[in-house]
């Protein structure tokens with residue numbers, strides 16, 4: 001008998017506060033596993049953001065700091081520049097990274113900060129009750145778009161990965177999805193690469209994880225995964241948008 | 248002799264009954280019984296057909312609450328030839 005899957009030591013024993021079926025839990029596990037496999041636990045500083053993952057400092061088994069809304073890349077910049085031998089990452093939702101924190105993420109990429117950004121795109125503001133985000137899809141319902149997002153009125157959703165890949169200072173940008181085990185395996189590889197890029201002093205790395213918010217979307221967890229696959233992937237295509245040659 | 252390749256262990260009190268694991272298990276190993284309630288007040292997943300588990304890890308990969316530990320049955324160690 002041999003154990004082929006067990007909980008990573010990259011996560012604490014704390015039970016998460018996330019809703020049933022919320023993919024934040026999957027993303028947490030992948031980050032924890034990646035840090036464990038790279039031997040970085042004990043040498044990593046994580047920057048929690050504001051959103052449902054605000055308590056992620058209780059769940060990652062590394063040193064964590066809580067940042068004000070959208071400012072995690074600025075906090076990570078300060079930490080990484082002060083203690084460059086530490087591995088530094090941010091964990092940010094789309095409200096945090098693509099709305100209030102747009103300037104911080106663009107300029108962290110612009111400066112080529114040697115940090116790893118884990119970007120959870122669930123196309124909504126989960127924590128505050130399901131308001132429209134810059135990433136909410138056209139036609140998608142939100143409390144602030146009860147009839148669905150109207151592109152002519154609110155604009156078409158921001159594609160942060162495409163945008164940041166165009167920034168010269170960005171080294172590695174990939175979009176993956178958490179809707180199915182096969183894709184979750186790929187997401188893990190991308191997260192590992194996001195961290196090895198930093199270890200190789202490659203510069204700014206971001207992995208965007210297409211995620212669900214069953215509660216905010218008003219769907220059960222399984223339907224939410226199906227909705228992600230059918231609606232998010234066509235608008236937010238998966239794949240590597242930018243990669244350094246040496247990683 | 249059954250076709251069992253692996254054993255899924257479930258930390259039932261960590262389960263939130265979201266059903267994602269059931270939806271991806273290719274062998275219908277898992278079930279949610281409304282008769283049981285765990286410490287958190289959810290209906291947890293349980294193993295209904297352990298003998299069917301092929302150890303594909305799909306349940307463990309998709310579970311947001313890291314409920315699963317999976318053990319593989321090593322045929323040669325267990326003296327079970329194919």
Ligand SMILES: Cc1ncc(C[n+]2csc(CCOP(=O)(O)OP(=O)(O)O)c2C)c(N)n1
Pocket residue numbers: 050051052053069092093094095096097100120122124125126127128133213
């Ligand atoms: C300065 C400031 N403005 C607004 C808020 C309200 N607020 C809290 S979380 C959030 C957005 C969360 O959405 P997202 O980052 O997508 O994370 P999710 O909850 O979906 O995981 C907002 C607007 C705040 N906490 N602080």
Ligand code: SF4
Pocket residue numbers: 017018019021022023024052122126127212213214215216
């Ligand atoms: S509100 Fe949405 S993002 Fe927040 S924990 Fe619940 S399902 Fe997850």
Ligand code: SF4
Pocket residue numbers: 253255271272273274275276277299300301302303304305306307317
């Ligand atoms: S390992 Fe695969 S076959 Fe076994 S219970 Fe999990 S999903 Fe089903």
Ligand code: SF4
Pocket residue numbers: 021261262263264265266267268269291292309310311312313314315
């Ligand atoms: S995926 Fe995890 S939390 Fe959801 S029902 Fe299955 S074991 Fe429980």
